[in-house]
Amino acid sequence: MAAAIPPRFEKSEAVPSCRPGGIPPEFSSSCLGRRAMWRKECRIGNYALERVIGYGELGIVYRARSRKSGETVAVKVLRPHLGGNAGAEELFLRGPIIASQIRHEHVVGVREMGTAGGRLYYVMEFVGGRPLQHALHQNGMPMAARLRLLADVARGVHHLHGRGVVHNDLKPSNILMTADGVPKITDFESATLRAPQGHRDARMGEGFLCGTPPYMAPESLRGAKAAFDPRRDVYALGVIAYRMVTGVLPYVAPDLIALMRMKEMEPPPMALWNVQVEARLESTIRRALMPVPAERWGSAMEFAKAVEGYLKSAKLEDASAFTSAHSIKKHRLLSLARLRQTIDRAACL
Template identity: 30%
Template sequence: MTLIVTRGPLDGRTFEFAERTSCVLGRAADCQPRLPDDDDHRKVSRHHCLIDINPPDARIRDFGSLNGTYLNGKRIGQREPGQTPEQGAAASFPEHDLRDGDEIRLGDTVLRVDVKRDERPARLDRTKVVPRCVHCGADVGGEIGGREGEYVCAECRNSPDELVRDLLGGAVGGVRYTIEKVLGEGGMGRVYLARNVATGQAVALKMMLPGVAADPDARAQFMREISVTQGLDHPNIARLHEAGSHGGVFFFTSEYCAGGSLADRVARGRLGVDEAVPLILQALDGLEHAHGQGVVHRDLTPHNILLAADGTVKVADFGLAKAFDQAGLSGLTRTGTAAGKPYFMPYQQVVNFRHARPAVDVWALAACLYHLLTRDYPRDFAGGKDPWQVVLQTQAVPIRQRNPDVPRPLAEVLDAALVDRPQIGFPTAADLRRALVVRGL
């Protein structure tokens, strides 16, 4: 997807996006694309609007700008006269899908959306064949937006247990499993406790439903990305076993962690330092190993830091969000759902999602420790303010303001770890681990 400036001082300038990202348009130095901070662009706010991109799909949302964002001549967001930027940011503006040929206007600058799909031989004549759900046969042409490939309709998506029974009927990776219970549900699907019929081994089976039709190329791309994470071998990383797709459903099986997640643990009450810090130290060990193999998690939260039956920490879901994104299967979720809110994301990941580096995982893990000790997020997300604006405009609250019982040496480490501008406080997992060992215990 390319944004082409067709009117304004930057006429002819192009901004190209070939992979999953979220970007902020405006005059501020951290915006990408950034419009000049000069007299010609005074009608453009510093943080004007957010575009969520998963080529060829994209959505746009105004950020409470002074002069409004316009899509094809229609205003889609603008703060009220007399409101401050902070008050405007607290308003909720709807997201709008972007299509090929759409025009976006910010002040006097107009950008045209140009979407180019891969040149591939035609597989389906849609004038003759109606795209249908692979499970019930319902017409899904309006749901998939012209995509080709297998798709599960909205009604079947509401019956995940039936889908997993169909999946098991086709065998998972050539292995037969039985389902024992539901372990949890998230933005991409449902997780089950399953058991290998032949060996009796318990595993976690996650079923993921693509937000768009899944063609053979998307499935192959998903498996290429997953193969990288299957190579991770560390006692503090949940082992990924089988992965694949069947009947429009993507799946993987991984090591089962009977102790639940850190989210389950903190839901019962905040943890003491003597319990929380050793847990995070183990997670940092797993993180360091993954980063050494070139794998960045990009979605670390207490929900995917798990506990084995013996209490060993297991970081889970390495690379899964990226695999789904890179294959173009996830639809657009980061800005549109609760799972996509940046409670554990640093500033760098919001302004440049596609270039996420290992340091963003280190920041996220420090945010997890903060959460264990306070049962709160590092930033204040209260008051209905757009959470992405919160990340852009605010810093982490010093932890002793949340919990005065946190020892000062540990507080100093965490406060330093949660700095994210101009750069993240601790760039590597080893750096944060060393600081916690020296001053946090």
């Protein structure tokens, strides 16, 4: 059954066909970039759509401008072919309905929801930066800065848990960075809620998978039936942390079955990818990645405080550059090349 739209989400005018031939705006990377080609301004409700900034299986995200206040916002619109699909509409609305009840500096805020021309949409704050995954590819980001980001994200996740929400799909692409470097968690379509006693969220049923496999806890991959358990998000934080520190995922497998088997074991030593990792930091991250939930950090806040404690004791300097797996691999290849040159010279003597 499709989720009902709360009364405050009023219907608005239909979405216009913005280009000659009736081509909808989602097929253009810039909704208003070529004004000569548009018959009228692309808009949905009280928002003028400017350009596409992201997309997923269910919807397309636009940078938009409020026609009332002039404020820049992000608007996610349900894909046209999914209109009238009760299951897709319920899933599309699930995220914003959950997020609209949460107010935190590290969570993307949802402003409103509505319908236009039979298509659902919702309005979010415009973050303006890029996903965390882009920052992970920047070798110049200092280790201290990476760990501070990690602790901030963990604090945001802890706030979600306190509000009875397990995200279930934490990953770098679902963490947006503001222009000032503040991380914000988004995309709650896979979230599960703490159900009243005697009830169970349908998404916690046996065999129901929520999330992205490389970041999912072993019990989640198995489709195990479980009560509300924030430690699944703690595991995802551990995977994100491992990747932030080493530049690679802790587990890479050709298929889901192989990945499930690998996750039953502890991950490879982080020093294989980053020789700068200290034992205390590695033990902090590895505890979040323990296959057995009871052996992980008890909460995201515990994990955040452990990371912050390491930052204080290690006294890392912001100027200290991060060495990624790519740069280490390059260094190893260079060392092997020099070794071969030495052997060749010795053979010529």
